[in-house]
Structure formats: structure tokens, C-alpha cells
Amino acid sequence: MTRTEKIVRFIxxxxxxxxxDEVTPQSDLFKDGVIDSYGYIQLMSFLEEEFSLEIxxxxxxxxVPATLDALDAFVARKQGV
Amino acid sequence: MCGIAGFAAPxxxxxxxxxxxxxxxxxxxxRGPDEAGYYLDDGMAMGTVRLAIVDLASGAxxxxxxTERYWICFNGELYNHIELREELTALGRQFRTRxxxxxxxxxxxxxxxxxxxxxNGAFAFAVRDAVAGDLFIARDRYGKRPLFYADRPDxxxxxxxxxxxxxxxxxxxxxxxxxxxxxxxxxTPLPDRTPFKGVRQLPPGSLLTLRGGRVELHTYExxxxxxxxxxxxxxxxxxLVRDTLRTSVEVxxxxxxxxxxxxxxxxxxxxxxxxxxDLSSHEVRTFSVEFEDRALDESSxxxxxxxxxxxxxxxxxxxxxxxxxxFPAAVHHAEVPVFRTALVPMYLLSRHVRDAGIKTIxxxxxxxxxxxxxxxxxxxMLRADWHRLTAEERRERIAVxxxxxxxxxxxxxVHVSGLLSQFAEERLDGLFSHELRYQxxxxxxxxxxxxxxxxxxxxxLVRDTxxxxxxxPTQKAQWLEFKTLLAGYLLSSQGERMGLAHGxxxxxxxxxxxxxxxxxxVNLRYDDGWEEKAVLKEAFRDVLPAEPLTRRKQPYRAPGSxxxxxxxxxxxxxxxxxxELAQIDGIDPRxxxxxxxxxxADGGAxxxxxxxxxxxxxxxxxxxxxxxxxxRGDEMRIPQAAEMNLTTVIDRRHGSPLLAGGQR
Numbered sequence: 001m002t003r004t005e006k007i008v009r010f011i012x013x014x015x016x017x018x019x020x021d022e023v024t025p026q027s028d029l030f031k032d033g034v035i036d037s038y039g040y041i042q043l044m045s046f047l048e049e050e051f052s053l054e055i056x057x058x059x060x061x062x063x064v065p066a067t068l069d070a071l072d073a074f075v076a077r078k079q080g081v
Numbered sequence: 082m083c084g085i086a087g088f089a090a091p092x093x094x095x096x097x098x099x100x101x102x103x104x105x106x107x108x109x110x111x112r113g114p115d116e117a118g119y120y121l122d123d124g125m126a127m128g129t130v131r132l133a134i135v136d137l138a139s140g141a142x143x144x145x146x147x148t149e150r151y152w153i154c155f156n157g158e159l160y161n162h163i164e165l166r167e168e169l170t171a172l173g174r175q176f177r178t179r180x181x182x183x184x185x186x187x188x189x190x191x192x193x194x195x196x197x198x199x200x201n202g203a204f205a206f207a208v209r210d211a212v213a214g215d216l217f218i219a220r221d222r223y224g225k226r227p228l229f230y231a232d233r234p235d236x237x238x239x240x241x242x243x244x245x246x247x248x249x250x251x252x253x254x255x256x257x258x259x260x261x262x263x264x265x266x267x268x269t270p271l272p273d274r275t276p277f278k279g280v281r282q283l284p285p286g287s288l289l290t291l292r293g294g295r296v297e298l299h300t301y302e303x304x305x306x307x308x309x310x311x312x313x314x315x316x317x318x319x320x321l322v323r324d325t326l327r328t329s330v331e332v333x334x335x336x337x338x339x340x341x342x343x344x345x346x347x348x349x350x351x352x353x354x355x356x357x358x359d360l361s362s363h364e365v366r367t368f369s370v371e372f373e374d375r376a377l378d379e380s381s382x383x384x385x386x387x388x389x390x391x392x393x394x395x396x397x398x399x400x401x402x403x404x405x406x407x408f409p410a411a412v413h414h415a416e417v418p419v420f421r422t423a424l425v426p427m428y429l430l431s432r433h434v435r436d437a438g439i440k441t442i443x444x445x446x447x448x449x450x451x452x453x454x455x456x457x458x459x460x461x462m463l464r465a466d467w468h469r470l471t472a473e474e475r476r477e478r479i480a481v482x483x484x485x486x487x488x489x490x491x492x493x494x495v496h497v498s499g500l501l502s503q504f505a506e507e508r509l510d511g512l513f514s515h516e517l518r519y520q521x522x523x524x525x526x527x528x529x530x531x532x533x534x535x536x537x538x539x540x541x542l543v544r545d546t547x548x549x550x551x552x553x554p555t556q557k558a559q560w561l562e563f564k565t566l567l568a569g570y571l572l573s574s575q576g577e578r579m580g581l582a583h584g585x586x587x588x589x590x591x592x593x594x595x596x597x598x599x600x601x602x603v604n605l606r607y608d609d610g611w612e613e614k615a616v617l618k619e620a621f622r623d624v625l626p627a628e629p630l631t632r633r634k635q636p637y638r639a640p641g642s643x644x645x646x647x648x649x650x651x652x653x654x655x656x657x658x659x660x661e662l663a664q665i666d667g668i669d670p671r672x673x674x675x676x677x678x679x680x681x682a683d684g685g686a687x688x689x690x691x692x693x694x695x696x697x698x699x700x701x702x703x704x705x706x707x708x709x710x711x712x713r714g715d716e717m718r719i720p721q722a723a724e725m726n727l728t729t730v731i732d733r734r735h736g737s738p739l740l741a742g743g744q745r
Contacts, residue, residue, distance in 0.1 A: 016527075016675055016692075030503065033523025036691045037500055041488045044496040055495050058472070064499045 003051070003079075004072050010046050011068065015039060025068040047071065053078045083142070084112030084581070085154040085207055085228075086245040087119075087127030089216055089291055090236025095734060097250065102126040103722045104248030109241055110720050111414075112156075112581040118142050118729025120152050120209065125216060127207050127239075129154040130725075132584050134336050134441055135162075140180035141729045147175070150212050151190055152731070155182040156241050157204030157226045158588065160332040165199065194219075194288055197301045201332065201594060205241060205283070211733065216291040222302045223447070223592045224272065224285030224568030227577060231280050232296050242578070243280055243416050244709070244717075254280075254709040256702070258531060258667025261418065265698055266522035266535030267515075268420050269569030271542060276417055276705065285568050306559040307552055308601040318603040319620040322596075326620075329593035330356040333443060340588070341366045341439040343430070344394065346382030348614060349445030349454070351390075351629040352621050353590055357443060358390050367392040368434050368442070370426045373400040377638050382628045389626040397433040399426050401640045405648040409704045413717060414582040415574040416709075418702040420525075420694040423639040427579040435583040446576055447591035450562045451600035452614045456483050458558055459611065460501075461514040465554040467505035475501075481611065484633050509536055511543040511550065514558030524691040525698055528676070530669045539565075555605065642680045642688055642696040649681075655703035656696075657681070665706045673699055 001009070008019060015034045017023050029035045035043060047053060053075065065074040086105040093101065102119045106128045110117070119128030120143040129142035135158065145152045159165070162181035165188055170176070174187045181202075188196035189208050194217070203225035208217045218239050220228045230239040231246060238246050246252045257278040264270050272284035283289055286302040311318055330353060334340050342354045344367040358365045367387050372378040380396060387394035404425045411428040412419065434442055449455050463470075463478045470478070479497050483489040489497055500517075507513040519536065526535055543549050543561075552560060572589070580587045590596065603616045612618075618630055645653060655661050656677045662670035680688050680696045688696075708714040 014689075016672070016679065030520055031508075031523070033520065033526055036520045036524060036689070037497075037517060038486075038488050038689050039691065040500050041493050041496045042689070044499065045493070055499075059499075064503045066503065 003075060003081075004068075006050060007047070007068065007072055007075070010050075011035075011043065014042060019068065025072075027068070028066050029068070030066055043071075047075055051075050051079060083132050083156045084109035084130045084241035084245075085127065085156045085205065086238075086240035087125065087154065087207055087216075088236050088238045088249060089125040089294075090238075090249075091124035093236060093250070098126055098734075099730075099732075100722070101248055101250065102128050103725060103727070105238075105240060105245040106130050107720045107722065107725055108245045108248060108717075110725065111584060111717070112241060114584050115726070116141060116728040117725045118727060118731075120154070120731040120733070122209070122211055122733040123735065124214075125209065127152070127154045127209060127216075129156070132440060132581075132586060134158065134338050134586065136178050136180035136182075136337065139178040140182055142182060143729060143731060144178070144180070144182050144186060145731075146186060146190055147177070150210065151186060152209040152211065153182060153186040153189070153206060155185055155204065155206040156228075157202055157206070157221065158586070159185055159200055159202040159204060160335060160588075160593075161199075161201040163335070189217075194299070194301060197288060203588065203592075207239065213292075217288060218283060218291075219288040219301070220283040220285055222286040222304070222594065223563070223572070223589075223597075225572055225577065225589060225592065227573060228283040229275060229280055230283065230289065233279065237291055237294075237296065242414075243275060243277065244413075246280070247712075253712075254278075256666045256706055256710055258529060259533065261667055261702065262526060262529055262531070262533055262535045263538050264418055265525040265528065265695075266519060267539055267565055268522070268694075269565050270417060271538055272564055272568060274538075276702075277709065285564075303547065304560060304563055305598070306556045306563065306601055307548075308598065310606045311602040315607050315616075315619065318607045318616055321599050322603060322616055323620040325593070325595045325599045326352065326590060327356055327360070329590040329596050330443065331360050332593075333588040333590055334360055336441050338440055339366070339438075340441045340443060341368055341434060341437075342392070343367070343442055343444040343587075344369045344383050344386060344392070345445065346379040346386060346629065347445065348618065348621075348625075348629040349448035349591065351386045351445075351625055352448075352617070353443050353445050354386065354390055354392060355621065355624055356590070358392060365390075365392045366437070366439060367394045368430060368437070368439075369394070369396045370430050371396045371398045372426075372639075373398065374640060377640070382632070385626055385628045395433070395437060397430055399429055401644045402648050403429060404640050405644050405650050408650075408700070409652055409708070409714060410717070411579065411582075412701045412704045413708050413714070414578045415701075416578070416705070417569075417574060418698050418705060419570070419574055420698050421639060422641065422644065422697060424574045424579055426639050427575045428582055431580045431583045431585040434585050440584055441586045441588065442580065444576065444587050444589055445591060446571055446587070446589045447567065447597075448614070448617070450559060450567050451591055451597050452617045453555070453559070453604055454614050455562065456485075457514065457518065457562070458555055460517065461554050461558045462611075464501055464505050464517075465513070467502065478611070510540060511557065512536065512540065512561070513554055515561055521691045521694055525695045527672050528669060528695060528699055529667050531667065553605075641693045642700075643685075643693075645696075645700070646681050646685070652704065653681070653700075655707060656700050661703065664711070665703055666710075668699070668702070 113130030113132040115133040159181040162184040205226040205228035371380040
């Protein structure tokens with residue numbers, strides 16, 4: 001399973017959605033009601049654990065990933081891909 | 082206390098009118114089981130079911146002035162009735178009873194609608210001007226007492242609870258998907274709305290006039306949460322808070338029956354109990370809920386406060402099964418979809434209080450709104466100041482932001498910081514303070530077929546409210562809490578409606594206009610919002626035990642959706658079957674089924690807060706649909722007319738002489 005597939009599967013299972021017409025990889029997952037504060041922290045904890053990431057608070061000061069594409073790119077960047 | 086109901090329907094067959102008004106009253110008899118009465122004239126009827134608390138002997142309703150031009154049906158209490166009676170007497174008005182109802186009527190005659198701003202009370206009432214043919218209905222400034230109405234082609238209806246409308250010929254309930262969307266978004270109807278098509282409620286602080294068949298709605302008092310900064314010393318600020326609260330409790334102890342106190346173990350109810358014991362010549366009785374689930378239980382704090390104050394304390398133990406079993410009955414009384422089960426313990430507690438022989442109770446409601454007690458206010462301050470704070474300051478504040486939420490704990494600091502940084506700018510115009518919370522609503526919207534904007538009506542309300550735009554972010558947060566959750570949920574679904582289900586009246590000392598004004602003066606002057614309710618604590622530090630002063634606020638909680646997984650009552654079929662779900666107008670049965678399957682999964686799948694809220698919203702909507710729309714369910718037996726204890730029947734139809742039918 002690819003990195004993107006793992007993230008998609010986690011989001012779909014945890015938040016009862018399917019990426020498609022309604023929620024797309026470019027959808028703001030907050031604005032579209034997919035995740036709330038608890039869900040966001042669940043999601044970020046999952047990414048940290050699944051992909052062995054270490055995230056510093058300063059990384060979120062300017063640009064916080066809130067779409068599938070942005071989350072995927074964030075993980076890729078952290079992994080140095 | 083009491084309940085009122087009535088109609089203006091000139092075309093209604095004269096012979097049926099007594100049965101219709103009696104039928105309306107019978108459906109709200111739980112609000113006032115002591116006696117009942119109604120008034121009829123050409124084209125209109127109004128009545129009261131009375132819970133006798135002040136002037137037990139001569140306070141029967143409907144009540145008139147000596148000319149019998151004006152008639153009143155009054156629900157609630159006027160706490161400053163003694164002072165107003167003196168003022169009115171000095172102006173030449175004469176009284177026949179000791180009741181506060183007569184003071185309201187005489188004040189209405191003396192001052193007209195200007196009387197409303199003079200009232201310190203919890204009330205909803207109707208006044209009929211039999212000469213002009215006008216009807217007036219009004220509601221108190223904070224919305225402590227409910228008043229619903231339906232303006233229909235065949236008549237104008239009003240009542241303390243919507244269920245009374247069922248007795249009107251041809252009336253039926255239908256859920257309104259547009260309102261469900263708003264309720265799911267902000268956890269409560271807007272101040273003038275209900276979940277049902279064609280049924281409205283009188284917003285807090287407003288007056289409705291029915292004149293010549295036309296309805297006019299008028300706001301007599303806007304909520305004020307801002308005030309010029311208090312210029313006194315911290316000690317003077319604490320003294321102001323202490324003195325206004327003391328007076329507030331003092332006038333709320335005015336009663337011809339014993340007054341008890343709800344005791345949660347927290348700061349607010351402890352202050353109320355402290356003042357009640359100081360001001361009472363007898364032992365005060367306190368009441369509380371104990372939970373079987375120790376994670377929710379606060380009984381040790383309650384017992385400590387009760388021991389310290391020397392109250393006669395009584396509690397009711399509530400199991401998760403009790404919550405599940407009584408959920409439909411509580412929803413029946415609340416008449417609105419709810420997002421938590423917290424109304425059920427209050428429903429059971431009021432029954433316990435009534436069984437103990439108490440029918441009036443003081444509670445701490447309103448303190449968190451007035452004195453910035455919710456963590457929402459701290460969160461608003463933090464987000465509003467986000468770009469001005471250093472990383473260290475942010476960390477310090479996040480550490481004390483939501484101590485009750487594990488996912489805001491220290492191990493998640495980085496993610497919480499990322500989360501909050503996304504909400505440091507306003508996205509919804511005027512709703513900055515609540516934007517993070519409203520994300521939950523967006524998830525619940527998925528229960529609905531239509532994706533209309535859930536916040537459009539609220540945005541319109543704040544946009545059209547004079548002075549709102551000039552408030553600070555914290556004051557806007559306060560305004561929103563007062564206008565939405567306080568009146569629409571806490572005072573009603575957890576307070577008023579649950580108390581009156583068993584004929585128990587609640588009185589809220591923190592919701593005295595002088596107390597709310599004092600709070601507005603001292604908030605943010607002597608309380609930066611980071612030490613919870615700093616001024617309030619300071620005001621009572623030397624007269625309370627350590628527990629309520631030192632522990633952080635515990636949100637009142639009750640078992641959530643997983644309770645239904647454990648106990649699986651028969652009525653769960655309402656949301657387990659796609660066929661049943663398809664009966665609810667506006668609900669998307671496919672997503673609803675998916676949510677229900679996850680929440681009730683046999684393996685015990687993890688349920689998030691938003692899923693928990695969505696499930697309880699869905700279940701309560703389904704319960705309401707069955708009870709109100711499909712007219713099924715047996716949560717309340719409706720008394721027959723013969724059981725109504727009708728002590729006052731005034732029939733003045735067809736130009737009949739005054740008091741035809743007479744007082745009997």
C-alpha cells in the first residue's frame with residue numbers, strides 16, 4: 001500500500017467518508033465537516049506514528065495541511081521524498 | 082410557575098372551544114398540577130395550569146382587574162413583586178390578592194409594555210384586553226420560561242409547550258429540515274425557532290401583539306454583555322458581585338413553599354447554596370445527582386460542600402440503564418433534538434426533588450455565561466491573540482485550555498498548536514469565537530440530505546443585531562452563549578422543561594439583571610480569563626470550602642452514545658432500520674445507517690465526540706418524529722378533562738355578562 005493509500009484509508013475509515021465527487025483530495029477537511037479538533041489530532045498522531053515523523057510546533061505556524069493533497073505532500077516532505 | 086395556553090380563532094365552532102382549551106391545558110398539566118382555569122370570550126381562549134407557589138389561596142388564574150377589561154394568564158415568578166406592588170400602590174392602584182400575577186397585571190395597566198423592563202423575574206404571560214380585543218404575549222429577558230406560537234390561517238395558537246397545539250382541530254406537527262440543519266449546526270434552535278414547521282417561539286426579551294388578526298413582534302430589551310470598565314478596587318469589585326448575588330438569592334427565596342437548591346459540587350451552585358443557607362431561617366435542603374459511572378460522578382465534592390454548609394443533602398443515584406430507559410420521556414418534554422443525554426439525569430433529579438416534597442429549586446445556571454466560566458472563552462482569547470503571543474505563551478495557555486479533553490493534553494501540544502493556528506483568523510463573519518466548535522456541526526450536517534449552509538440564519542441574526550459588531554471577541558462569545566445554548570438548551574432542555582416535567586420550578590440567581598450587569602462591569606477588568614471566574618471566587622473565597630474554589634470546572638456530563646450500545650432498548654429500532662430512518666423528513670438514511678452501525682458496533686469501535694453528538698442528535702430526532710409527527714409513543718398520559726381540577730372557568734362569549742360561568 002502506498003503512502004497516499006494509507007492516508008486515504010485512515011481518513012475514510014475514521015471519518016466515514018469516501019473520496020470522490022463530494023469530498024476530493026483538494027477539499028478542506030475542516031470546512032467540509034470531515035474532521036473536528038479531536039479528529040485532526042487523531043489524524044496527525046496517526047501520521048506521526050505510521051510514518052515515523054517528528055513534527056515541531058514551528059512547522060505549523062505558516063501553513064497547516066488540511067486537505068488530503070496537502071497532508072500527503074507534508075508527509076512526503078518530512079520523509080525527504 | 083405554571084403553564085399557559087390559548088388560541089384566537091373566531092371561526093372555531095363555539096361548542097368545541099371549551100374542549101379545545103381544556104385539551105391544550107391537559108397536555109401541559111405536568112407544569113401546574115395544583116389547579117387549572119381558562120377564560121373564553123368572542124374568538125379567543127386562554128388558560129393556565131397552576132403550580133401554586135406565591136399566594137396559594139387567592140392566586141387562581143385567569144385573573145382580571147376590577148373592571149374585568151384586562152385578563153392575565155401568567156407562567157413564572159416576578160421576584161421583585163413586593164417592590165413593584167409598593168410602587169403601584171403609591172400610584173393609586175388597588176390589589177385584591179397577594180399574588181405576583183396581580184402585580185404583573187396592574188403593572189401592565191399602569192405602564193403598558195414599558196412594564197416589561199421593570200420586571201425581575203422568570204416569566205411568560207398573556208394579557209387579553211377584552212375591550213380592544215387585543216392579545217399580548219411576552220417572555221422574560223433571558224428566556225427562562227418558554228412561549229411558543231403558531232400563526233395559522235385558522236387561528237393563532239400559543240402555549241408554554243408545543244405539545245399543547247395537538248389539541249387544536251386540524252393541527253399536526255411536521256419536522257422542518259431547514260431548522261434541523263441549524264439545530265445540528267449550533268446544538269439548539271435559534272431564539273425564535275423550533276424544530277417544527279409553522280411553530281415559532283417568542284424570543285427572550287420580546288413582546289408579541291395580536292391586533293385585528295395581525296401579529297407584531299417587538300424586542301423590549303436587548304441583551305447587554307458590555308459595560309464601561311469598573312473603576313473600583315479589586316475588593317470593591319468582589320463586594321459588588323457578592324452583594325448583587327446576595328440580593329438576587331434573597332428575592333428568589335420569596336415563596337410560600339419551601340425552596341431547595343441543586344448542588345453540583347462546583348463553584349456556582351456552592352455559592353447559591355451558601356447564600357441560601359445564610360438567608361434562610363431554617364435548614365436548607367440540597368439535591369444532587371450521583372452517577373454509577375465513577376468517571377462522571379461528582380458526589381464527593383457535593384458531600385463536602387453540603388457538610389461544610391450544613392445543608393440537609395439528598396441525592397439520586399443514576400445508572401447508565403436509567404439514562405437509556407428515560408431518554409424518550411425526557412426528549413418528549415424537551416421538544417427538541419438534543420446532542421447529549423444530559424437532560425435525562427435532570428429529568429430524574431426533578432422527579433426526586435418533587436418526591437421529596439419540594440417544588441421550587443435554586444440552581445447555578447447562567448454563571449458560566451455571565452462570569453466567563455467556559456473554556457470556550459479562554460479559547461477565544463487565545464485564538465484572538467494568537468499572532469501576538471510568543472511560542473512559550475501559547476504553550477502555557479494551551480496547557481490550561483481544555484483540561485477536560487484528553488486530546489488537548491500535553492502530548493498533543495504540537496497538533497493542538499497547528500489546529501488553533503488554523504482558527505486564528507475569522508472565517509465566519511461575526512462567529513469567530515465559535516468556529517472551532519461549529520466544525521462538529523458540519524459533521525452532523527451529513528445526516529441531512531440537503532447541504533444548505535447551517536449557519537446562514539445565525540449569521541443573519543448577528544449581522545442584524547444592533548451593537549453586536551462592536552463587541553470584543555470574548556463579548557461576542559458571551560452573547561452567542563446567552564442567545565443560543567443558554568436559553569435554547571441549558572435553561573430549557575436541561576432546566577425548565579426537565580423541572581416542569583414533574584412540577585418543579587427552577588430559579589437562577591446568576592440570571593438576575595443586576596448580577597449580569599455586575600459581571601459585565603468586572604469581567605476582563607479584574608479577570609483576564611485565565612484564572613477561571615477569578616472575581617467570583619474572590620467574592621466568596623472566605624465562605625466556601627476548598628473544593629469548589631480550587632478544582633477546575635468539571636463540565637456536567639452524562640453517559641453518551643455508547644450507553645445505547647450497552648443497553649440496546651427496544652426503541653433503538655428507530656435508528657437501526659433504514660425503513661424507520663426514511664420516515665424522518667430530511668434525513669439521509671444511508672449516512673445515518675453508517676453512523677449508527679459504527680456507534681453500535683458489537684466490537685466496541687472507537688466513537689469520537691462528533692460521532693457521539695451526531696448519534697444522539699439522530700436518535701432524539703427519531704424519537705421526536707415518532708412522538709410528535711407520527712403521534713405515537715406513550716411517554717405521557719394526557720389527563721381527561723374531569724381530572725383537570727378546573728377551579729376557574731370564565732365564559733364571556735356572545736356578549737354574556739361579566740363572569741358568566743362564574744368562579745366555581
